[in-house]
Amino acid sequence: MWYRKHLVILLVVVALAVLSAGCPGPARKPGVPGGPGGLRQEPTISLFINETGEKKNIKIEEYLEGVVAAEMDPSWEINALAAQAILARTFTMKKIQEGGVRERGVDASTDVKEFQAYAPEKINDRVRQAVRMTRGEVVTYKGNYINGWFHADGGGKTAASANEGLAFKKEPTPYIKSVKDPGFNITVPENKSWTARFPAEQVRAAVKQSAGQDPGSITEARVVARGPSGRATTVRVGSVTLSAPALRLALGNDQMRSTLLSKFAVEGGALVVSGRGYGHGVGMSQWGARAMAQQGKKPEDIVNFFFRGVIIEKRWQ
Structure with missing residues (x-):
């Protein structure tokens, strides 16, 4: 009796072990590594x-x-x-x-x-x-x-947050910090100082695209707010206030090279933008x-x- 009882228990334990080994874990894309710290096969x-x-x-x-x-x-x-x-x-x-x-x-x-x-x-x-x-x-x-995130040149100092440089608010990014950019001493001249001119109609279209509002006649423009690193975060163009990073993308990030601005004004019917650095700075x-x-x-x-x-x-x- 004792033998039969313990034999049954042993068989149950073995069966459970087999079933457990055969049950798949959480679904994961083949080849893509999972949790932190583990060494996996190259995906x-x-x-x-x-x-x-x-x-x-x-x-x-x-x-x-x-x-x-x-x-x-x-x-x-x-x-x-x-x-x-x-x-x-x-x-x-x-x-x-x-x-x-x-x-x-x-x-x-x-x-x-x-x-x-x-x-x-x-x-x-x-x-x-x-x-x-x-x-x-x-x-x-x-x-x-x-x-x-990375960028070409921080203009002497990187952005203090993803929001400052990219207007990024999708998720917290506490690992972003502002540091003195050691590359500013060796970078090319066009990253140390640049100026771009944008025709009024191009600016008007860019504002419509990025803010969804018509600024009307472009007769004035100014920086409304800056972040801790000095980057423009909000600008006003005509009658519309909008995100500086968004406007940069709409105007062309190869022309408006950064939001670390020293000048943002309307002159001779065009928006004149000057600054330093190249990229979002984050x-x-x-x-x-x-x-x-x-x-x-x-x-x-x-x-x-x-x-x-x-x-x-x-x-x-």
């Missing part, structure tokens, strides 16, 4: 090639070589390129986690408007080494991927990364300099 991602319209599967590290080559000058110092690789990898993983490029049914796209820039034809040995030396490294804050300055690399700083040191309280984790070998 294979689906990529939409905008130039040809084809879709293909590609290892993420191979994909990142094309991204780094497009986003930063491939001739720059390897440690600067490596810092760029860490942020590009983080950006990619966060976007995939959020659903990728749903309109295309893929993880990533070579269309810069949909994802990141991509130029495999520019890949060289420096880029390959930069990606290889940071293989699997991503940036997290309290276990979650950060928004790996996160890592690429020229700053280059300056730090020239000083012998490691890629991880560069990333940590521009972001607050983050951890660089190796998600796969």
Whole structure:
């Protein structure tokens, strides 16, 4: 009797163990790493090639070589390129986690408007080494991927928040901080001081596009509010008050190079804008990364300099 009773118990325990082992865990996209700190297999991602319209599967590290080559000058110092690789990898993983490029049914796209820039034809040995030396490294804050923002040049000082530089309010970004940009001493002249003129009709159309209101005749313009780093956050054009980052995008971010403005006024029937820096100013300055690399700083040191309280984790070998 004793034997039969314990045999039944033993069989029940074994059966439960088998059933438990056979039950699948939470659904997760194949190949995409999960929680923080763990080492996983390198993901294979689906990529939409905008130039040809084809879709293909590609290892993420191979994909990142094309991204780094497009986003930063491939001739720059390897440690600067490596810092760029860490942020590009983080950006990619966060976007995939959020659903990728749903309109295309893929993880990533070579269309810069949909994802990141991509130029495999520019890949060289420096880029390959930069990606290889940071293989699997991503940036997290309290276990979650950060928004790996970067810009060309901070104009001497990076933005104090994502809201200041990008008018970004989708989620909290406590890891963004304002620092003195070490790249301002070595950057190109057009980043140290620039001026752009925009015809009144172009400005009127840009305001309509970004604010949804007609400013009427463009006879005046001024900065209404600035953030802690000095960047314009709100401007008034004609009769409309609107976001400075939004207006910059509508006018063309290659023409209105930043929101770190020294002049914003109407002269001779045109909007005249002067300032310094190039880009939104949030996160890592690429020229700053280059300056730090020239000083012998490691890629991880560069990333940590521009972001607050983050951890660089190796998600796969």
